[in-house]
Amino acid sequence: MGSERVGDMSATGSRTGHVVVIGAGIAGLAAAHRLLGRSARVTVLEAADRVGGKLLPGEIAGVRVDLGAESMLARRPEAVALAREVGLDGRLQPPATASASIWTRGALRPMPKGHVMGVPGTAAALAGVLSEEGLARIERDADLPRTEVGDDVAVGEYVAARLGREVVDRLVEPLLGGVYAGDAYRISMRSAVPQLFQAARTHASLTEGVREIQAKAAAGQQTGPVFMGIEGGVGTLPLAVAGSVRARGGEILTGTPATELRVEAAGGWRIAAGERVLHADAVVVAVPAPAAARLLREESPQAAAELAAVEYASMALVTLAYRRRGLTLPEGSGFLVPPVDGRTIKASTFASHKWGWIAEEDPDVLVLRTSVGRHGETEILQRDDAALVDVSRHDLREATGLDAEPLATRVTRWTDGLPQYPVGHHARVARIREHVARLPGLAVCGAQYDGVGIPACIASAYAAADQLDGDLSGIRALAANPVHSLHGGAGE
Numbered sequence: 001m002g003s004e005r006v007g008d009m010s011a012t013g014s015r016t017g018h019v020v021v022i023g024a025g026i027a028g029l030a031a032a033h034r035l036l037g038r039s040a041r042v043t044v045l046e047a048a049d050r051v052g053g054k055l056l057p058g059e060i061a062g063v064r065v066d067l068g069a070e071s072m073l074a075r076r077p078e079a080v081a082l083a084r085e086v087g088l089d090g091r092l093q094p095p096a097t098a099s100a101s102i103w104t105r106g107a108l109r110p111m112p113k114g115h116v117m118g119v120p121g122t123a124a125a126l127a128g129v130l131s132e133e134g135l136a137r138i139e140r141d142a143d144l145p146r147t148e149v150g151d152d153v154a155v156g157e158y159v160a161a162r163l164g165r166e167v168v169d170r171l172v173e174p175l176l177g178g179v180y181a182g183d184a185y186r187i188s189m190r191s192a193v194p195q196l197f198q199a200a201r202t203h204a205s206l207t208e209g210v211r212e213i214q215a216k217a218a219a220g221q222q223t224g225p226v227f228m229g230i231e232g233g234v235g236t237l238p239l240a241v242a243g244s245v246r247a248r249g250g251e252i253l254t255g256t257p258a259t260e261l262r263v264e265a266a267g268g269w270r271i272a273a274g275e276r277v278l279h280a281d282a283v284v285v286a287v288p289a290p291a292a293a294r295l296l297r298e299e300s301p302q303a304a305a306e307l308a309a310v311e312y313a314s315m316a317l318v319t320l321a322y323r324r325r326g327l328t329l330p331e332g333s334g335f336l337v338p339p340v341d342g343r344t345i346k347a348s349t350f351a352s353h354k355w356g357w358i359a360e361e362d363p364d365v366l367v368l369r370t371s372v373g374r375h376g377e378t379e380i381l382q383r384d385d386a387a388l389v390d391v392s393r394h395d396l397r398e399a400t401g402l403d404a405e406p407l408a409t410r411v412t413r414w415t416d417g418l419p420q421y422p423v424g425h426h427a428r429v430a431r432i433r434e435h436v437a438r439l440p441g442l443a444v445c446g447a448q449y450d451g452v453g454i455p456a457c458i459a460s461a462y463a464a465a466d467q468l469d470g471d472l473s474g475i476r477a478l479a480a481n482p483v484h485s486l487h488g489g490a491g492e
């Protein structure tokens with residue numbers, strides 16, 4: 001086994017401290033990017049033969065598409081700002097249409113506006129989607145006594161108690177499912193929809209709380225698109241961040257899974273990765289929870305046990321390309337499907353409608369995608385690719401009338417793609433962070449902590465980098481005084 005002291009002080013001059021980042025998904029890459037900005041030396045280890053994790057650019061029928069995540073929330077700054085920093089400013093593109101539908105009660109119905117994750121400020125806001133009884137049930141919210149939420153509560157449980165199950169089943173569930181591929185009756189309101197949790201703590205009536213959220217948003221006059229894409233795909237973001245990391249002297253080693261993480265006797269960290277052994281002053285663990293649990297089990301068995309308990313949902317995306325001529329598709333960016341309606345697909349994105357750049361790639365080709373698979377739903381994902389294409393075509397035909405033969409199809413499986421945030425998730429994350437904080441020079445980040453969306457993953461990466469900055473300052477102070485040696489000094 002080779003042993004590399006990549007962060008040797010004498011070789012790096014003022015660039016003191018070597019940080020190894022494990023995982024080159026968007027979180028690991030964003031952490032590396034931030035750390036390089038503070039002149040630490042950075043090595044990123046990635047198990048796969050490519051960077052990006054759940055962000056994956058691809059192609060179908062000669063048209064570039066995203067085969068993983070495809071859209072970034074722009075109402076928080078991190079993702080769009082990072083894209084700009086790495087030179088993608090000119091390629092940022094908002095969706096071409098903001099209208100979408102919900103396939104429920106036998107028809108595609110316009111997605112209501114004026115709700116917070118499906119929870120309306122008034123019953124009227126959901127007219128057209130809910131039955132008359134469902135709408136009438138919402139009105140009772142104003143008269144019901146307060147529903148206690150305690151330290152956390154499942155979104156579905158609380159909203160159903162206030163407004164009735166129909167709001168949950170037809171709206172909250174498919175909207176939350178679009179983000180977490182999870183179950184609204186298990187997902188934590190505190191972690192997944194914190195504005196609603198806050199409203200539930202301060203208001204007896206949920207609709208009143210939602211109206212206040214909406215009034216504040218209107219007063220804040222948040223302008224600009226809510227979401228943003230990138231020409232060529234959101235999947236090009238990690239490639240650009242990786243390019244920037246390398247251009248600034250960072251090293252990214254793909255096909256290099258970290259297999260062991262140990263504290264060195266003299267301080268610092270020893271990372272085994274296949275044939276290599278690396279020594280680092282600090283480590284960022286930016287891999288999904290099961291992999292993080294394996295890496296931390298020796299040095300922090302408590303954090304490892306908490307991480308091993310994080311559950312994941314698997315899903316598959318079916319991308320279909322059609323010859324556009326003669327095809328008619330409903331307006332808008334696509335539709336969501338409430339599980340209660342008993343269909344197989346859970347959503348469809350009309351990619352050529354939603355993204356101008358996809359439409360322009362080849363005006364003769366129309367690209368759609370569907371998604372299948374939710375937390376706990378294992379049967380559907382055991383079917384082969386051809387069967388997933390068949391169910392997608394069947395449901396698309398039922399929903400939109402689209403009956404043409406596709407030019408090309410692609411199935412992308414995301415096994416354990418999305419961490420679940422059940423009730424109590426925030427407390428689990430706090431415990432993990434507490435255990436991790438006991439080990440100097442260790443930080444964690446990624447989708448399983450503070451949010452699964454791209455901006456939240458980047459924010460967790462920046463927090464990890466900031467946390468290590470304190471440790472690295474100590475190292476810089478030591479470096480200024482050559483009497484002391486850095487983590488083991490010579491001889492490694």
Ligand SMILES: Cc1cc2nc3c(=O)[nH]c(=O)nc-3n(C[C@H](O)[C@H](O)[C@H](O)COP(=O)(O)OP(=O)(O)OC[C@H]3O[C@@H](n4cnc5c(N)ncnc54)[C@H](O)[C@@H]3O)c2cc1C
Pocket residue numbers: 022023024025026027028045046047048051052053054055067068069070071072073256257258259286287288291315317414417418445446447448452453454455457
């Ligand atoms: C199908 C799908 C669609 C999505 N759509 C959207 C969307 O439109 N918008 C949005 O904001 N979010 C979306 N998300 C969520 C978002 O994409 C992810 O939560 C986010 O990209 C996760 O980033 P990450 O860096 O935390 O983890 P990952 O992307 O999982 O990256 C972790 C990396 O660590 C590597 N790794 C694992 N073990 C090791 C090891 N031992 N050593 C070295 N490397 C290792 C992995 O190979 C991987 O590259 C979607 C997720 C999925 C699955």
